[in-house]
Amino acid sequence: MSWDPRQLRVWRLGIAAVVAFDLVRMAVDISHLAVPSLLPPVEDLTYGLALSHALVWSVCLAGVVALVHHARAPGRMAGAVVALAATALLFRLDTYVRGEPNESLAHASAVLWGWLGGTAIARLGRWPAAARERLAATGAAALLGATYVAAGAIKLVNSGLAWAQPIRIQMLAVQYLDHPHPSWLTPLRQLAVDAPALAGTIAVATLALELGGGLYFVGPRVRAILGTGLLAMHLGIWALTGILFPSVMALLLVLSFPWHRWLAPPRTPEPPEPAPAPRVWLGPAVCALAAALVLLIPQGRVDRPAVHPFYVAFLEGIQHIDRPVTERLRDGEGRLTEHLGPLHAGQHLDGGWTIAHLRVLSPSAAINVERDGATVQLQLVPLPDEGLPADAWRLGGFYLRYERSAVPTERFQAAMEQLRALLEGAAGADPDQSVRHWAQ
Amino acid sequence: MRWLHRLTALSFILLYLAIAFHLEDAVFPTRRFDMFSQPWGHSYGLQLVRLPGGEVVHPTSLDRWDCPTDPATVTPPGPGTPNDPCAGFHVNTGTERTVLEWVRSHPAGEGPPLVPVEFFRRVYRFPEGGGAPTTVDCPIMTCRAGTRTP
DSSP: OOOOHHHHHHHHHHHHHHHHHHHHHHHHHHHHHOOGGGSOOOSSTHHHHHHOHHHHHHHHHHHHHHHHHHHHSTTOOHHHHHHHHHHHHHHHHHHHHHSSOOGGGHHHHHHHHHHHHHHHHHHHTTOOHHHHHHHHHHHHHHHHHHHHHHHHHHHHHHHGGGGGSHHHHHHHHHHTTTSSSOOTTHHHHHHHHHOHHHHHHHHHHHHHHHHHGGGTTSOHHHHHHHHHHHHHHHHHHHHHHOOOOHHHHHHHHHHHSOHHHHHSOOSSOOOOOOOOOSOTTHHHHHHHHHHHHHHHSOGGGSOSOOOOOHHHHHHHHHHOOOOOHHHHHHTTOSEEESEETTEETTOBOGGGOEEEEEEEETTEEEEEEEETTEEEEEEEEEOOTTOOOTTOEEETTEEEEEOOOSSOHHHHHHHHHHHHHHHHHHHTTOHHHHHHHHTO | OHHHHHHHHHHHHHHHHHHHHHTTTOSTTOOOOOTTOSOOOSEEEEEEEEOTTSOEEOGGGOOEEEOSSOGGGOOOOOOOOTTOTTSSOBOOHHHHHHHHHHHHTOBOOSSSOOEEEEEEEEEEEOOTTOOOOEEEEEEEEEEEEEOSOO
């Protein structure tokens, strides 16, 4: 893995610049969106922090200064640590004021984490100074690739190989056909709607590029090929939906191509690869230990939308564990349906929510409601043996529950109340029979 | 040396995935990037307008409206019967709201004479096994509309 010192400098500066850009746009977002009357109450300090513009901009400034230090001091870690702490805090506040996470803010920070991790491993392993930044760059490339592998893997986890079918892209394109208004991109979107062969090609290429992102660290040629493909994919996403990922596109542009060669001819021959470093086992061993510790944390400890991780799916595959219906619905099992008793896909609900899709796993059902891209899953499931959970709403031998998510409960409370009323009104005298009939 | 870099990179990727998937996006910046990862339905309704000559345009291309009922009351039709082609389809709430707000906030006022237009939803239905979609136009209401400049 050959690294030119000039290339490492381009990477260091490029990553720092993109993370600084993310810090500033988060601070701008928070300053504009943090309006006291619109913020839902929370039990921690988030509410107060989000409203303090001085604090938000101070954190942003501290992060930017730390990034300047990072960019000017190769092999040092303090600047990256402070910058990442700043991005983590502002991301939390940004998610709070938006009501949902802006995921396009995560790529650059992940890359900086990779750079920091590589530096830390090299320092712990007492690597020669010349070799440290090379491992940092490898870490950065690996984590940029990891963000795409995650995006590809979650599609397989949530939809299986069916995600690669044309209908996925056709449905995506039709939603954005005239969104928010007709534009010069409308004919292109119409083409993706009407041409299943084109839509299928886009779907397969998307999955292949995202999962192939895991090879981004392998070498300059692979990086250039994958980088070009991923940039094309982002342009395609923009053409079909209007959604742009500026930070990660800038990163792909900086990290995928040999700018150091194109912009300036080599003045000196590239330095030889350093000799094998001591403690070569340290990086993988630290990662393995960290991963083991992460996997020991019970999943219920985190308050986020739950998706079944594939390692558990693998264990179930070989052990035939009988999973609870709530988990199976959460993981997308069951059959999509247009109707569920008084409910139907596309139905408007109070609070601006809409029923995005309905799924039945007889005799249970999942009701996915969405608003402005945020999704919450409500489930109509049989009462558990241990009795009705606290604050749950009962309908005969069933009850309505919701999957915890990043969306605060207050935001969809009105929609949930409306669903309760609709279901109760349609259930009649024998709610058990009604629900079983609806969820056939 | 190369193998060591690759092994380290691979371990970084696996650690990232373990955190992102097991802790379910709780630790920034590990994310699963699950936007558009969920399966969607097979149908979608799009609001459009048909002019007297048969030409179909987007509602926002007309900026003078006179409708018999308040556009704010327009909602997708109910579940209907299973074979009803104008029932049970997806819509984008935000887009629908934007269009209806456009119609509501652009009253007829002064200007050239209005013409009768058909305000409708074009419902796309995609076959299960793949292929081009079928469409059906489902009326919302008949309005009178036009533009401020002829």
